[in-house]
Amino acid sequence: xxxxxxxxxxxxxxxxxxxxxxxxxxxxxxxxxxxxxxxxxxxxxxxxxxxxxxxxxxxxxxxxxxxxxxxxxxxxxxxxxxxxxxxxxxxxxxxxxxxxxxxxxxxxxxxxxxxxxxxxxxxxxxxxxxxxxxxxxxxxxxxxxxxxxxxxxxxxxxxxxxxxxxxxxxxxxxxxxxxxxxxxxxxxxxxxxxxxxxxxxxxxxxxxxxxxxxxxxxxxxxxxxxxxxxxxxxxxxxxxxxxxxxxxxxxxxxxxxxxxxxxxxxxxxxxxxxxxxxxxxxxxxxxxxxxxxxxxxxxxxxxxxxxxxxxxxxxxxxxxxxxx
Numbered sequence: 001x002x003x004x005x006x007x008x009x010x011x012x013x014x015x016x017x018x019x020x021x022x023x024x025x026x027x028x029x030x031x032x033x034x035x036x037x038x039x040x041x042x043x044x045x046x047x048x049x050x051x052x053x054x055x056x057x058x059x060x061x062x063x064x065x066x067x068x069x070x071x072x073x074x075x076x077x078x079x080x081x082x083x084x085x086x087x088x089x090x091x092x093x094x095x096x097x098x099x100x101x102x103x104x105x106x107x108x109x110x111x112x113x114x115x116x117x118x119x120x121x122x123x124x125x126x127x128x129x130x131x132x133x134x135x136x137x138x139x140x141x142x143x144x145x146x147x148x149x150x151x152x153x154x155x156x157x158x159x160x161x162x163x164x165x166x167x168x169x170x171x172x173x174x175x176x177x178x179x180x181x182x183x184x185x186x187x188x189x190x191x192x193x194x195x196x197x198x199x200x201x202x203x204x205x206x207x208x209x210x211x212x213x214x215x216x217x218x219x220x221x222x223x224x225x226x227x228x229x230x231x232x233x234x235x236x237x238x239x240x241x242x243x244x245x246x247x248x249x250x251x252x253x254x255x256x257x258x259x260x261x262x263x264x265x266x267x268x269x270x271x272x273x274x275x276x277x278x279x280x281x282x283x284x285x286x287x288x289x290x291x292x293x294x295x296x297x298x299x300x301x302x303x304x305x306x307x308x309x310x311x312x313x314x315x316x317x318x319x320x321x322x323x324x
Contacts, residue, residue, distance in 0.1 A: 001100035001211075001238035002073035003086045004028035007263055009061075010040035012048045023047045024060040028073060063261050065091045066232055074098065074236055077262045082310055087243070089262075093255030093279055094288075095244040097314065101208035102307040103216060104241040105225040107175050108199040122153045175200055175224070182222050183295035190296040192308065194289040194315075197249065197323045201241065201289050203308060205300045211237050243314040245286040245324030252279055286324035288315040 012023045025047055027040025051057040065075050076088035079095060086098045097104075125148060133141040179202060183191055194201040202223055209216040212234035220230045233239055247254055256275045264272060291312065300308075312318060 001084070001086075001098060001236065002028070003076065003078060003088060003098055004036070004073055005030045005078055006033045006036040007075065008033060008037035008040045010037070010044035012044045014048055014052065016052055021048070021051055022059060023051065023057070026061045026063075026072060065261055066236060074238070075262055083306075085307060085310060087314070089255070089276075090242075091255065091261055093247045093252075093275065094242050095314065097241045097243050097307075097311055098238045099240075099307055100238050101210065102239060102304050103204040103209045103219065104239045104311075105202045105204075105220050105223050106196060106199065106229060106241070107179070107202065107224055108226060109172060109175055125153065172199075178222075178224050180295060182219070186296070188297050188299070190294065190299050192294050193292045194317055195292050195323065196289045197246075200292075203241075203304075203311065205294075205304045205308065206297060207301060208303055209239075211239060241311060241315070243288050243311060245283050245288055247279060249324035250279075250282045250286055252282060255279075283324075285321060287317060287319050287321040288324070289317050290319075290321075290323060291317040 006029045008027045010025050010027065014021055014023075023044050025040055025043035027036045027038065027043055029035035029039055047057050061072060063075070074088065076090055076096070078086060079089055080087040084100050085102075088096050088098060090096050126146065129141060129144065129146060129148075133139055179191065179193060179200065183189055188206060189204065190206040192203040192205055194203070204219070209219070216233065217230060220233070229240075252275075256271060
């Protein structure tokens with residue numbers, strides 16, 4: 001896991017086969033801006049050399065907070081460091097705990113109909129329209145069904161999915177069942193369970209994990225963790241948990257001034273500081289998650305206990321506050 005303190009950018013222009021080619025690369029360092037600039041220069045030169053050899057090279061590094069797909073580390077303001085655990089402020093202003101080996105998984109409740117159901121409903125409506133149009137020899141009927149399909153597919157799919165989830169015990173019970181099944185199948189595991197605004201959070205206490213490893217990925221998949229989060233863990237070589245409220249859930253807009261990708265220009269820091277001050281005042285009345293119970297063996301190691309203590313303190317998991 002790398003969350004650099006300093007960032008810089010390098011730009012090179014060369015003519016290759018009669019065309020002007022511009023390469024932009026970011027560099028990073030925990031030591032100094034000069035070291036970050038040297039790293040950026042080195043990466044730009046290496047990319048240009050590959051382009052000159054005829055290799056297809058990405059022209060720019062995209063300035064976004066998470067860019068593991070392009071080999072870039074997490075690009076957020078570092079707020080605190082606790083050993084190898086780094087607390088950062090993300091692009092919309094919430095605090096996030098980043099750890100290289102203590103596994104977190106957020107599981108959102110199953111409320112949206114799957115794509116297969118949406119497609120099935122649309123096909124059923126269009127098929128019904130085609131049959132009716134053929135039977136009555138009227139293409140107007142097919143047109144009506146096509147219009148109904150475009151306007152009602154989402155509504156019908158949502159209703160059917162909601163009905164199915166209720167028959168199965170509800171979204172919350174289904175998510176809990178998945179987590180409990182994992183704990184029962186792996187009796188050596190120890191999972192701490194938290195309630196979040198959108199579902200549950202699981203913290204593995206019995207051992208550490210390597211992000212992107214087969215073992216970690218399998219656990220995350222078995223818990224039905226967000227696929228995007230699973231990819232982020234692999235690309236950024238870390239696990240991550242939000243430990244302060246999302247601003248729009250406490251009556252604020254996103255972190256300003258926007259865009260909030262770190263680092264920002266010095267003249268915008270005072271406005272950012274004002275936003276953070278207001279955010280902190282409002283955030284005091286909320287928790288990012290609430291501790292529910294433990295599942296499994298109860299075994300722990302020192303590393304997971306340390307991260308759990310920090311997580312619970314920062315997220316206010318033991319406070320009886322509204323979740324945000």
